[in-house]
Amino acid sequence: MLKKIQYFWQLSYQRSPQKNLEALRNKFNSKLHQSHQELGDNQRIYQANAVIPDLWNQASYQEFIAHQLQIHHQPIVLLGKLEEINLLGAILFKKNLQVNTLEWDWQDPINLNGFPEYSLLVICHIPVSEYQWNAIQELKQRYLNRLTTIYELVLPFTLLPVAQSSLDYYVKNLGEITSYYLGETYFRPIDQLNDVFPLAEKSVIEFGPLEGCLTAGLVKLGVKSLTCIEARAENAIKTLVACSAFGWKNVELVMDDFHNVNHLKYGTYDLVFAHGVYYHSLAPFLFLENLCSLSENIFIGGFCATDELPEGDYELLEYSGEKYRTKMHKEVDYFTSGVNPIGYFFHKDDLMKFFQERNYEVIVISDEDAEIAAGNYLRFLACKK
Numbered sequence: 001m002l003k004k005i006q007y008f009w010q011l012s013y014q015r016s017p018q019k020n021l022e023a024l025r026n027k028f029n030s031k032l033h034q035s036h037q038e039l040g041d042n043q044r045i046y047q048a049n050a051v052i053p054d055l056w057n058q059a060s061y062q063e064f065i066a067h068q069l070q071i072h073h074q075p076i077v078l079l080g081k082l083e084e085i086n087l088l089g090a091i092l093f094k095k096n097l098q099v100n101t102l103e104w105d106w107q108d109p110i111n112l113n114g115f116p117e118y119s120l121l122v123i124c125h126i127p128v129s130e131y132q133w134n135a136i137q138e139l140k141q142r143y144l145n146r147l148t149t150i151y152e153l154v155l156p157f158t159l160l161p162v163a164q165s166s167l168d169y170y171v172k173n174l175g176e177i178t179s180y181y182l183g184e185t186y187f188r189p190i191d192q193l194n195d196v197f198p199l200a201e202k203s204v205i206e207f208g209p210l211e212g213c214l215t216a217g218l219v220k221l222g223v224k225s226l227t228c229i230e231a232r233a234e235n236a237i238k239t240l241v242a243c244s245a246f247g248w249k250n251v252e253l254v255m256d257d258f259h260n261v262n263h264l265k266y267g268t269y270d271l272v273f274a275h276g277v278y279y280h281s282l283a284p285f286l287f288l289e290n291l292c293s294l295s296e297n298i299f300i301g302g303f304c305a306t307d308e309l310p311e312g313d314y315e316l317l318e319y320s321g322e323k324y325r326t327k328m329h330k331e332v333d334y335f336t337s338g339v340n341p342i343g344y345f346f347h348k349d350d351l352m353k354f355f356q357e358r359n360y361e362v363i364v365i366s367d368e369d370a371e372i373a374a375g376n377y378l379r380f381l382a383c384k385k
C-alpha cells in the first residue's frame with residue numbers, strides 16, 4: 001500500500017497544485033474502496049460478451065439504443081469511453097434528446113455536478129467481470145431507476161439478427177428492416193392511408209403480418225390495439241421477434257387461417273388491414289364477406305389482374321348475382337405465399353365493385369402498374385356509408 005501511495009504521489013506532481021490534490025484524493029479513495037476486491041478472481045476480465053457484438057461499428061445497434069432511450073423522455077447522461085459516448089450522443093442529439101457525456105471507467109467515481117438531477121444515467125460499458133457486475137449492482141442500488149446500462153438496452157435487439165440468420169426474411173438487410181421497425185420509414189405507403197383515415201387510437205385487425213414491417217408502421221401511427229392474424233409459423237415467429245425486441249405492448253399475434261376470421265369469433269374493429277393477402281384466398285367471397293363482418297372500414301392492398309398479366313383469359317366467378325373477372329394462380333410453398341394451393345387475382349374494378357355493391361364508399365390510395373405476379377397493384381379504403 002505504501003508503494004502505491006508513493007507512486008500516485010510522484011505522478012501527482014506532473015500536474016498543477018490544485019489538480020495534484022484532486023487527482024491524488026480521487027486515486028487514493030478509489031483504490032482504498034477497491035483494494036478488497038482486487039485480491040480475488042473477481043477481477044478477471046473476459047474480453048467480450050458472447051451475445052453482444054461491437055456496438056460502436058454497427059449503426060443498427062446504435063439506432064436501436066437511441067430508440068430505447070427516447071422512450072424515457074428525460075435528460076440523459078452517457079458514461080463511458082469518450083469516443084464511444086460522443087458517437088452515441090450525436091445520434092441522440094439528432095433525435096432532439098437532451099444528452100450529456102461523462103468520460104468514465106469502472107474504477108472512477110461518478111460526478112454529476114452540473115447535470116440535471118433527474119437525468120437518466122447510462123453506463124456505456126459492457127460488464128465482463130465479477131467486479132464490474134458488482135459495480136453495476138452498487139450503482140443501481142445508489143441511483144435506483146435513474147441508472148441503466150447499454151447492455152440491457154441493446155440485448156432485446158439481438159433477437160433480430162439471430163432470427164434473420166435462421167429464417168427467410170423478405171427484407172434481408174438489418175439496417176433497412178430496423179428502420180421499418182423503428183418507424184423511421186414506412187414499408188409501404190400506409191402514411192397515405194393515415195391521411196384519409198387517421199389511425200391514432202383505432203382498434204385494428206391485420207391479416208398476414210409476414211415479418212411485422214407493416215405492423216411497425218401501424219404501431220408508429222398510434223393504433224390503440226392491433227390483432228395480427230398469421231397462419232405460417234415462420235412468419236408468426238418473425239412478427240413475435242419484432243414485438244418482443246421493439247416492445248410493441250399493444251400488439252397481439254394469433255395463429256389462425258384468415259378464412260376462419262369473422263365477427264363471430266373476433267368481434268369488430270375500427271379498421272380491417274388486409275395488405276397483400278386477398279389474392280391468397282381459395283374462397284375469396286367468403287374472405288371478403290368476413291372482412292365486412294369485422295369492420296365498417298376496410299383497407300385492402302394487393303395485386304390485381306390485367307388483360308396481359310398474368311397470362312391467360314379471365315375466369316368469371318359469379319356471386320350474389322354479380323360476375324367478377326378473375327385469374328386463378330397456383331401458390332408455391334414459400335413464406336410469402338398463402339397456405340392454400342390456389343388463389344385468385346381480381347380485376348381491380350371488380351374487386352372494388354364487391355364493396356360498392358355493399359354500400360361502401362371506395363377511396364383509392366394508390367393504383368400502380370406491376371410487372372410481377374399480376375399487372376396492377378391497387379390499394380384502397382372501403383368505408384361503410
